[in-house]
Amino acid sequence: MSDNYVPKSAVGRWFNERLPLLDLIYGHLMPYPTPKNLNYFWTFGGILTFCLVTQIITGLVLAMHYVADADLAFASVEHIMRDVNYGWLLRYIHANGASLFFMAVYIHMARSMFYGSYKEPRELIWIIGVFIFLLMIATAFMGYVLPWGQMSFWGATVITNLFSAIPIVGESVTNWLWGGYAVGSPLLTRFFTLHYLMPFLIFALVILHVWALHVPGNNNPEGIDVVKGSQDTVPFHPHYVVKDLFALVVFLIIFAGFVFFVPNLLGHTDNYIQANPLQTPEHIVPEWYFLPFYAILRAVPDKLGGVILMVSAIAILAFLPWLDTSKVRSAKYRPLYKQFVWLFFANTIFLGYLGAQVADGMYLIMGRIATVYYFAHFIIILPLLGYIEKTKPLPKSLSEPVLSKEEKEILASGATT
């Protein structure tokens, strides 16, 4: 990207000649050519990186005070809240940070779906992203178990029991996961270890994600290919550094709003009751970001079927680049897809709403309809649209859609003379 970057200082030059690390960072952050029309939905990549780093730093600090033992975990979390200097702040940042991390990742994924960013040549970026999402789910779930409240305990019980749906070996697998015959200390300790490990795996995948992104370069709202270094691109710095930073500041204001004013809004009060293996809370729900998948799990009246469907709901995302048969990327030029993708987003949010309700009566029926629609979007609507949809003509450059008629004529005449 930058063939001849030369650091200004002598030490920098000495270092860079031996290990071109500065060259690498410079190339990816400074002159990296970026489409000039990226909107604010493109700032979530930077916001997500910030979220990951925040979770790692606050998590590291919390781990200095937390004790992963069934008898001590709950008390150690209260110790963090009451005794440790700024412990309340660090824990509230970490807990709300997880929620905001998911909020940002859902917007990031929705952006990719809307503008067709997952399509050729960016399939691998998308697939790595799906794996990051999977790891995020696992990390968030295990993290929620650590405070060892009622929701932690029963959430862990329900989710680990999903594995008992596996035919024949199901019971042995759950016992292996638990390190016993029920959820208890051994499970808590191993969850803590894995919860500590996984963010670093995510970090490694994020590096691959960005590396793969910087090969073809960013997609853009028009969804057309841009030539790097042409009039359609601008250097990443300062244009998108400043735009990303501004978006991050707005995001931080919302983040701070949660942490300082409603730190427990997104949590569940039952998790401030210590885990009791003898009593299940009346109504157990996962964290909000898992609700759509939870609704899918409950929509099926069969244990194994529900588990398979829930896993498929996430796994099917990895096949999206091939399920969508249309060559046109951006929904701006796909009149039918534009409506269906909004319907898909609305349906997913509706599933989330249903996931928070008691699975009974009308809610159950609506849950089934919404689940069928979720899958129909991927395996019926998307493959068909590519064949039946009449797409709008694509612009030749990023400038074309925003130019007036006169400007276009000037350009055209300039091109001919």
Added chain:
Amino acid sequence: MSDKPVTRRNFLYITTGTFTAAGAASLVWPFVDQMNPDASVKALASTEVDLRPIAPGQSITVLWRGKPVFIRRRTPEEISEAKAVSLDELPDPQDDSARAKNPEWLVMVGICTHLGCIPLGQKGEYNGWFCPCHGSHYDTSGRIRKGPAPTNLEIPDYVFLNDNTIKIG
């Protein structure tokens, strides 16, 4: 200094930079401060000790803030020995009366001032304490007499609540 005019842009750069730096610094502090002794540790910062069971010539060791504290009821010989020493002989000159509020009771943090080991009682060339790690000799007032330790054994803050009870810390 250059004679370029100060522009609006300069002002914006400096104010933005200052706010960012101040914000970052105030955000870093909680991450540093969380490692300082917390409220539950500070709550244990003082220890009360009942002195009645200790006979002359006996010592006990109590735990205060996670550190051993020697409480010794000194014999008259030990007291006179401590008082008889000329200050010129001491590497860290300190009068015995400055080390023991009540001459009978010597209260000291039982940690060698060299590198943190616990000295053994009534050992060494001066009949006081002897640190087995690197051979520091302390006298009957806990003052360093010989060896690598730089200073006398530390005297913690303590008060006699009554004749039979002291409060350390």
